[in-house]
Amino acid sequence: MMTPLMTLAAMAAVALIAVVLLCLPWWRQRPADEAERRALNVATYRQRMDEIDQELVGGILDPEAAEQLRAEQGARLLADTDSGAAAVVAGGGRRRPLWLWILLVPVAAAVGYSQQARWSLANDIEIARVDPETGARLAMARSQVELQARLQQTPDDAEAWATLAQLQMASGAPATAAASWARATALVPDQPDWWVAEAEAMAAERQQDLRGPPRERIERALALAPDHGKALFYGGMAAAQSGDIELARARWSRLLEVHELPPQVRQVVVRGVEEWGGAAAPADVAVTVEILLDPALGEVLGERPVLWVFAKAVDGPPMPLAVRRMQPEAFPVTVTLGDADAMTPELRLSRFAEVELTARLGTGVDVTAQAGDPEGRLRLQLPVTTPQRLVLDSRVGDGPSTTP
Template sequence: MTAFIIVCVAMLVAALLWMVLPLVRAPKTGDSTELASYRSERRFSGIAVALLVPVLAIVMYAGLSNWDWKAVQIETTQAANIEQAVSGLEEKLKQNPDNLDGWIMLGRSYVAMSRYPRAADAFQQAYDLSKGQNVEVLIGLGEALALTDEASLTGRAGQLFDQALTMAPNHPKALWYGGVAALRQGNLRLGRDRLQMLMAQNPPEEIRGVLARQIQDLDEQLAASGEGAAPPAQTAQPSAVPAAGRAIQVSVSLSPQLRQQLSGPLPLFILARDPSAGGPPLAVQRHSSDSLPLNVTLSERDAMIPSRSIATVPKVVVVARLSRSGAPQQQSGDYYGEAEYEFGKNSGPLTIIIDRVVP
């Protein structure tokens, strides 16, 4: 932008010299009175041109140009403020290098400023302080390394995302980078499963479209390679019921006391979990509080990961939860109800009343 302004000023000065100099030059011959009058008129014309042309140029450019001067000023001010804030944070960390949150904030700031190697250094400091037990640090360091060198997805960055997913299996950013890392390593099945888990978290429509196309492409590649879209065989638990066609009829309602507290519709997540193990749900559906009371059928087709469905366990806990934040992960203040279902023992619909609040 500065170079553009300098070129414009130079061109304007050249144009003015080309127009003004002939006007201020007086002819060498002629009556002295006429010559003086001529010189006066020419000088007046030269001064008028010298003043009016720049003013006219500025007015026309400001009126006709689509350049957003205000936005440029705001961006410049914001950039200066960010630089100042980051410099201040760097000084504070020099005085207090054991400030874990400070290193995390500095790493995120560097990522936002596209200074990825510095971001990796900051997150490495946080990694050392947290001894590799902080999920956000693992993901931040992995992201900074991947943005610095994409090849690290097959090395340390990929390992960091794997570690993060063992601690937080549903973390969206870890699922995205972990899926990309798995695909870079040639593990199509794992990459596809991680992207499918991310899809189940109801991302924005534009991201959902990208994920859907990617998952479809991976399904085709898996089918072409002979693996197919179906999950690989699993070793069943001794008491597990055979995996064919399992489904659970669930009847969900909301208690009158909690219904009075609703000021608008909330997302309703109905999911089945393995009570003996952690990890993502074995089946999940998304609805709305407006549809309560509601009857649904949870089946193997509602699995987030094809290799982990309600067909692989003898018993599940079914949870119906109204998310006040809109996120699929449970958070304080959510409304929920739950009930246990054992295959081969329970029959008929499972009744759940949402009458509790997550502390």
């Protein structure tokens, strides 16, 4: 006579056989690891949420469009959890023997229980929508647990160690992140990004002191990739902290030569090179302009709510050097255009001596001028140090649409 425990064991064995038969095609295709994929997808989701917030603040998106994009990203992340199930359905056209369908009964029950994981993820997405910080913490915590469980079984997976280290660093645990990066670099020692990341984690634990072990990791990265951007940046800082000002200046000067840096980082590097006695690259150029609307044009914001402001080189390529888009509630409006708004790294305001600024109200579909759009233009010799005034005092003439 079978005991309840024996019955349960028999049911588990039957379910296991069915799962093995069904999963053989998947195993032959060697799909990506679920834990690592989820970790990367959650990180991508969080990054896209940040981008949507930045576009909303910058006027590129209105609140309604931003909310729609957030919902789409959440739905996309949730749908991703169903991709494995979809693959099974896609391959279900083949006829199965009756005995196999009988075996699928306990599997169906297991699938029902597995839906709890989907509801949990859906709950995380809803939390992320209402409280992005809490949602991100929950998602990263779950991903870390899954990766740690996986690494118990496959401790030689360098990519998994690197992904775990990124999550730990993002969670504010630099010490554990440094240990995970150390496991990754020990397995794959020819990845300069990983050596720099390990140095970052170690420095964060040491109040940004890059001397000693962190600098050793940075030097390993520079040996592999002499023009590695972050390695040059941290290598300059480490050299300065160690008193080697000449090396620090050389590395940051090289950084300015070979990399297009974000404006804030560029300012720090330029200032550092100047303080260390080197010839720094030209500072970024920016133009601040106050835009006014001529009362003679009447009330136009209702039908043309989007303000485009762009700069073009007078003697240069036809494409704009910098563009800003916004939805003003009233005039005047103050706008700053600079190298940070450049359309491409090669075409920046600082590379031209004379530019023409154009401000135009439109429907917002695109920057192309339409007949009747209010606009104003202003030519400037660069650089300028005082705010400028630009008045929307005319309308685009009747006729075919024009480009900026």
